[in-house]
Amino acid sequence: AQSVAQPEDQVNVAEGNPLTVKCTYSVSGNPYLFWYVQYPNRGLQFLLKYITGDNLVKGSYGFEAEFNKSQTSFHLKKPSALVSDSALYFCAVRDLDNYGQNFVFGPGTRLSVLP
Amino acid sequence: DTGVSQDPRHKITKRGQNVTFRCDPISEHNRLYWYRQTLGQGPEFLTYFQNEAQLEKSRLLSDRFSAERPKGSFSTLEIQRTEQGDSAMYLCASSSGIKDRNTIYFGEGSWLTVV
Numbered sequence: 001a002q003s004v005a006q007p008e009d010q011v012n013v014a015e016g017n018p019l020t021v022k023c024t025y026s027v028s029g030n031p032y033l034f035w036y037v038q039y040p041n042r043g044l045q046f047l048l049k050y051i052t053g054d055n056l057v058k059g060s061y062g063f064e065a066e067f068n069k070s071q072t073s074f075h076l077k078k079p080s081a082l083v084s085d086s087a088l089y090f091c092a093v094r095d096l097d098n099y100g101q102n103f104v105f106g107p108g109t110r111l112s113v114l115p
Numbered sequence: 116d117t118g119v120s121q122d123p124r125h126k127i128t129k130r131g132q133n134v135t136f137r138c139d140p141i142s143e144h145n146r147l148y149w150y151r152q153t154l155g156q157g158p159e160f161l162t163y164f165q166n167e168a169q170l171e172k173s174r175l176l177s178d179r180f181s182a183e184r185p186k187g188s189f190s191t192l193e194i195q196r197t198e199q200g201d202s203a204m205y206l207c208a209s210s211s212g213i214k215d216r217n218t219i220y221f222g223e224g225s226w227l228t229v230v
Contacts, residue, residue, distance in 0.1 A: 046221075
């Protein structure tokens with residue numbers, strides 16, 4: 001079965017500092033990995049994904065994420081946080097070798113960027 | 116290219132009533148998903164359509180829930196005899212079967228409050 005863990009409920013960072021939001025996953029096959037962001041009372045917006053290729057993937061709004069197969073992690077990073085980055089962030093996985101279409105989401109991490 | 120559209124955005128209903136949500140996916144996306152999100156949780160998979168065929172259903176989708184996609188375009192999610200535990204945001208997402216098929220794009224969600 002697929003699963004995603006986001007070990008931190010909340011991450012606080014000062015504006016201008018680098019940020020990291022952690023994600024670890026478990027799949028039986030090869031993973032497709034995703035990050036989505038959700039602003040209050042809104043749907044989820046796609047940020048970036050890892051399918052194959054370079055372990056460092058770049059996405060929207062200056063975010064990037066690093067796939068680490070040995071640690072089964074896919075942490076989201078940004079070199080310099082903005083107050084407007086404050087939102088709820090979800091990591092998701094789809095098992096490439098499981099032909100089901102179920103994208104499994106983590107519980108979310110609330111990011112607060114303090115001015 | 117318009118995004119995924121959901122209607123209504125908010126619905127308050129009395130326990131025992133039926134409600135129906137509509138989702139219009141991104142044009143030419145042949146895959147459509149319904150997810151449910153409760154406060155403080157990540158989205159949970161409910162069901163998946165490829166064109167008009169409902170190919171997967173989660174065990175979360177009790178017999179009070181039914182989803183259709185009659186012409187392979189828009190979809191409806193109906194909840195019969197609503198219960199207070201049905202209060203949640205219902206998210207629709209779509210993806211292309213060809214281009215960028217591994218990314219799902221969400222609508223703004225439909226909030227349901229059962230009183």
